[in-house]
Amino acid sequence: MTGLREDIRAVLFDLDGTLIDSAPDLAGAGNDMRKARGLPPLPYETFRPMVGAGARGMLGIALQITPEDPDFIALREEFLSRYEARMSQETHVFEAMHPVLATLQAHGVPWGIVTNKAERFTLPLVRTLTLDERAAAIVGGDTTPHSKPHPEPLLEAARRMGIAADACVYVGDDLRDVQAGRAAGMATVAAAWGYLGQGDPIGAWGADHVIESPGELLNLLRLA
Incomplete structure (x- = not known):
């Protein structure tokens, strides 16, 4: 596997679907809304691909509601409140990510979210x-005036770390992650273990690298 540029000094991660598996609690909030309406639960696998789309994606699956629906705003607030009440019940760091973070720390490579x-x-x-x-x-998503795919959140993270944007690599499981990383001048890595959405296949996102498991990142960084 060809590595990343040798001048990479820091790693930035997307959160949901890349660093942590939050899908069980997001899907749970969607099914909580169905239960409150006397509807049967949907399989977890139905929700998982749409986690990257946030409340919009979860409501689309749970209640077939779109942002154009007049009740969408109220339903979104209900979903967010239900999610907030349970968001750490089943959510966890991906198991294979623990040794990656430990290795970065051991080599003095800063990382951020x-x-x-x-x-x-x-x-x-x-x-x-x-x-x-x-x-x-x-x-x-609301730390800066913009959210991904705008590059500003990534640029803000680089500023906070005191590292030039072009010396960072961004790892994410959504097309918007790759778009934001490229716009920020960062190297980009697409995480195939993530949620991925229902759009273009991961190989068409234009990332510098696609990896199947977190440990492959260490190979790219020549830390394995």
């Missing part, structure tokens, strides 16, 4: 998972 998840959810969740103690930067 850039997510479209609002700080209202991001900050308590990363504290619960003790990621805040190790991350050099945490940027949520």
Whole structure:
């Protein structure tokens, strides 16, 4: 496997589907809404691909609701409240990510988190998972005026780490992650273990590398 550029000095991760598996709690909130309406639960596998689309994606699966529906705003707030109440019940760091983070730390490579998840959810969740103690930067979807695929959240994370954007690699499981990383001048890695959505296949996103498991990142960084 050809590695990343040798001048890469820091790693930024998307959160949901890349660093952590939050799909069980997001799907659970969707099924909680169905239960409240007397509807049977849907299989977890139905929800998982749409996790990257947030509340919009979960409501689309749970209740076949789109943003154009007049009740969408109220239903979105209900979904977010239900999710907030349970967001750390089943969510966990991907098991294969633990040795990756440990290796980065052992080699003095700073890493951070850039997510479209609002700080209202991001900050308590990363504290619960003790990621805040190790991350050099945490940027949520509302930390800056823009969210991905705009590059500003990634650029803000690089500023907080004191590292040039072009010396960072961004790892994510959504097309918007690759678009944001490229726009920020970063190297990009697409995470095939993530949620991936229902759009173009991962190989068509234009990432510098596609990896099947977290450990492959260490090979790209020549740390394995």
